[in-house]
Amino acid sequence: MSVGAAGGQEHIDADAVVIAVPAGPAGKLLAGVPGTASAVSAFAEVPYSSVAMVTLAYPRSAFPGPLAGRGYAAYRVPAVEGKAVKEVTFTTVKWPHLAGEVEIVRCSIGRFGEEHLLGRDDADLVALATAELAEATGVRGAPVASRVSRWADALPQYTVGHFERVRRIRESVAAQPGLAVCGALYDGVGVGVCMASARQATDQVLAWVQQNAAARSVAVGAST
Ligand SMILES: Cc1cc2nc3c(=O)[nH]c(=O)nc-3n(C[C@H](O)[C@H](O)[C@H](O)COP(=O)(O)OP(=O)(O)OC[C@H]3O[C@@H](n4cnc5c(N)ncnc54)[C@H](O)[C@@H]3O)c2cc1C
Known part of the structure; x- marks a missing residue:
């Protein structure tokens, strides 16, 4: 997965990415990532x-x-x-x-x-x-x-339509294997809730990384 940094200053190649920043920078980080337009527009709607x-x-x-x-x-x-x-x-x-x-x-x-x-x-x-x-x-x-x-x-701020925005973000992010989001923007601002969303995000990307590694080793095994 490739994600451009806010401002286009940096480019990092990674197997998996957890986006744990507020809505403004999250929208910039995902701008141009295929399939995430719905998330990017939802980020822009969060005051x-x-x-x-x-x-x-x-x-x-x-x-x-x-x-x-x-x-x-x-x-x-x-x-x-x-x-x-x-x-x-x-x-x-x-x-x-x-x-x-x-x-x-x-x-x-x-x-x-x-x-x-x-x-x-x-x-x-x-x-x-x-x-x-x-x-x-x-x-x-x-x-x-x-x-x-x-x-x-x-x-x-969880204004009217917040659940729908979060659903749009999570749905389009889930369509990108190895990508996850977490933080106060989603389920609640309390530290405990933020930590729970971080655990959920890391579980998602770790599952992807392990699945990816297993698929790679099968592919290597098949080619030898
Ligand atoms: C004054 C105050 C008091 C609070 N008191 C409590 C309390 O007593 N109990 C409680 O449960 N909760 C409290 N909260 C809420 C809780 O602290 C926050 O909701 C929680 O810390 C948010 O975690 P987060 O990981 O979503 O965001 P943050 O902890 O804000 O992390 C976001 C990270 O993104 C980084 N970042 C931002 N922009 C960019 C960028 N462009 N590029 C790269 N990185 C970027 C920031 O540097 C930061 O490290 C308080 C909040 C505030 C503001």
């Missing part, structure tokens, strides 16, 4: 959202009560609430080995369609997240440390 992760550190005593007792590691804020923060993760609840005097809280900003919020500078985003967290949890005072990490085009 992505960007995210800013505002990480805040508070003294544990700044929170009015036990976080674990609240029964959640992360809570999602519905868009109808009109808040900038869409999800909050209490890291010590999710990963108890981090428990100590300091509570690290991840506040995620940037719903699909709210990219304008990400144009704000870091100090603004910290102020926004701090205010909304105080309102939601009653945490008192300012964080002792903060960091803003920006992830551009990080999360694929």
Whole structure:
């Protein structure tokens, strides 16, 4: 199988290929590969959202009560609430080995369609997240440390027609022996689901490689 690299800069010959990149580069990698036009057009239809992760550190005593007792590691804020923060993760609840005097809280900003919020500078985003967290949890005072990490085009959006697009991609990719796809674009964005799709993809290409090797050895045996 031959797959041209995005931008046409590189050409690699391989027995099998797993495409594990977001939709944009995946479409470029497959452009021109026979039989994959349907996948290429489906890739072009997948929108992505960007995210800013505002990480805040508070003294544990700044929170009015036990976080674990609240029964959640992360809570999602519905868009109808009109808040900038869409999800909050209490890291010590999710990963108890981090428990100590300091509570690290991840506040995620940037719903699909709210990219304008990400144009704000870091100090603004910290102020926004701090205010909304105080309102939601009653945490008192300012964080002792903060960091803003920006992830551009990080999360694929499963808009209406997503299953059909994924079906088109998988169907046309399956028609190319030795080619498979995996990643957040397909079945879910959680790391566990991404790993499951990677296992599925590697199983597919390994089956092809083994089948190919067996066919080659039969052909060699027949010619000797
Ligand atoms: C801020 C944030 C927080 C998250 N938190 C959690 C969490 O707590 N729990 C959870 O389960 N999930 C979380 N997720 C979701 C999860 O991390 C992602 O959905 C998952 O890592 C995506 O894996 P992937 O392999 O599809 O993509 P990625 O891990 O993004 O891998 C894609 C790879 O493609 C490469 N690439 C891109 N373009 C090209 C190109 N043109 N050529 C070659 N290579 C290219 C990139 O460099 C990258 O290595 C979070 C996501 C974000 C953005």
